Amino acid sequence: EFVLTQSxxxxxxxxxxxxxxxxxxxxxxxxxxxxxYQQRRGQPPRLLIYRASNRxxxxxDRFSGRGSGTDFTLSISGLEPEDxxxxxxxxxxxxxxxxxxTKVEIK
Amino acid sequence: DERLVESGGGVVQxxxxxxxxxxxxxxxxxxxxxxxxxxxxxKGLEWVANINENGSNKDYGDSVKGRFTISxxxxxxxxxxxxxxxxxxxTAIYFCARDGAREPFQPFPFLAVWGKxxxxxxxx
Numbered sequence: 001e002f003v004l005t006q007s008x009x010x011x012x013x014x015x016x017x018x019x020x021x022x023x024x025x026x027x028x029x030x031x032x033x034x035x036x037y038q039q040r041r042g043q044p045p046r047l048l049i050y051r052a053s054n055r056x057x058x059x060x061d062r063f064s065g066r067g068s069g070t071d072f073t074l075s076i077s078g079l080e081p082e083d084x085x086x087x088x089x090x091x092x093x094x095x096x097x098x099x100x101x102t103k104v105e106i107k
Numbered sequence: 108d109e110r111l112v113e114s115g116g117g118v119v120q121x122x123x124x125x126x127x128x129x130x131x132x133x134x135x136x137x138x139x140x141x142x143x144x145x146x147x148x149x150k151g152l153e154w155v156a157n158i159n160e161n162g163s164n165k166d167y168g169d170s171v172k173g174r175f176t177i178s179x180x181x182x183x184x185x186x187x188x189x190x191x192x193x194x195x196x197x198t199a200i201y202f203c204a205r206d207g208a209r210e211p212f213q214p215f216p217f218l219a220v221w222g223k224x225x226x227x228x229x230x231x
Contacts, residue, residue, distance in 0.1 A: 031213070047218060050219075056207070094215065097154065
């Protein structure tokens, strides 16, 4: 079973700070087929990053993704009020799996 | 404007069936694979099913295999999810989603466009 483990579960930060979210896979993600999504309360997920490091259309450049193999990171430089939300990673190199999510909350 | 609108959700009893629909607009539906993802109350995202562009290939998550069927009608730009033998743990918001740019030999999609979701509650 392909498992994605996101850490931390909750990240408490202040506006303007940098957020670093981790997504670790139980096995190598084929061709780094890993995406990141943001989900605000009461809304559907929104694609941020695909293939580990490619920003989706319209996503601000304060969002960046990096990593390969089994370890991936989403960074948000300079948190804006609208960035406080849930974040999920997803691998699509095989049957789709999602990580359990990281909540970025206001400290 | 690319848009997906789910419908057909509701409250049903365990063991019964329900069919969800997803109406697509603003893009060429027949050129994209489609996916259902669900989210139980207060929980994370769970992949439910995938269908390729012409409907010839379908994949399912383990928890719904044998009970749910994904299908599509390209002429109507519509995606469907037939859910049978519903259980309490099927209670969730069901999102329909469209794939993003696809590389050759990329087996599954990332999800570039999402609907707002349809709520399914299974309860006696």
